[in-house]
Amino acid sequence: MTAAERLADALRAEHAAIYAYGVLGARLDGQTVSAAQTAEAAHRARRDAVMVRLAALRAPAPPAEPAYALPAPVPDQAAALRLMVGVEERCAGIWRQALPEVTGDDRQLAVDALIDCAVRATKARTVAGVRPPTVPFPGRQ
Amino acid sequence: MVLTMAVRIGEERRRPSRRTVLRAALGSAAGAVSLAACDGPRSEAQQLPAPDPLNPFYHDTAALLGRYDAAIATQPALAERLGPIRDAHRTHLEALAREIGPGLDTAAATSPGPGPGEPSSLAALSAAEQAASAAAREACLRAPSYRAALLGSIAAARASHVAALS
The missing domain is CATH 1.20.1260 (Ferritin)
Structure with missing residues (x-):
């Protein structure tokens, strides 16, 4: 898989993450919702960075889907936090897979995205009461 | 062409020593005879791997x-x-x-x-x-x-x- 294809995969994951935050944000209480808003803004910034990069590579940028199938219903805050952890783990996995395929600024983009996903997943696990809140190799499937 | 590929794969996996590259170059330039000539036990013993950067x-x-x-x-x-x-x-x-x-x-x-x-x-x-x-x-x-x-x-x-x- 080429670097552009890996970046396109990452873009699809960022689109899906932004959609998921739109759903789960509605189920969070006032204290938690600000963390989710910060996370969503970070995913939007990463999405924009990937789109700029793909344009520079003259590679196709997959658009966002109108809707995404969620792994489970999101009726309450506990489910919303589970979805948040899952979204961050999935994005971490996609970015980790990109790392061997990209170099230079793209490697930096990918590793920073992986780091940010791991930190957000840990924060979400902490709020959800998941112990331990960390995993040894973020992004490794 | 095959030799070039082999050296490049070596760079990716192990980062060859200067001697390995030199031997590959000698092999392609002068053929198998000169490659064999500099491949004695003494040169093998001197061929220590470079320290791993990790x-x-x-x-x-x-x-x-x-x-x-x-x-x-x-x-x-x-x-x-x-x-x-x-x-x-x-x-x-x-x-x-x-x-x-x-x-x-x-x-x-x-x-x-x-x-x-x-x-x-x-x-x-x-x-x-x-x-x-x-x-x-x-x-x-x-x-x-x-x-x-x-x-x-x-x-x-x-x-x-x-x-x-x-």
């Missing part, structure tokens, strides 16, 4: 693990919180040892851990994790492609430890 990173990881061992030994109340992080560093150390393979510099691995005066408060450990995450990120950016995912995950794990310690 060795310092491995030893820094061992030192970080040592800080957690010391912190848990002196503050057992923190064991439940620090234990999983300590275990992650041990898992990283084992993965790095496997990655480095025979090039692992075990002589330096016996260096003592942090002294008894090394601060082991949560704030001190958090600062150490922050620095260690930055070091792993730099190592990931410099690494050959086949090591990028491992080092990237270690950078991410260390950053997540900062979040878990706060």
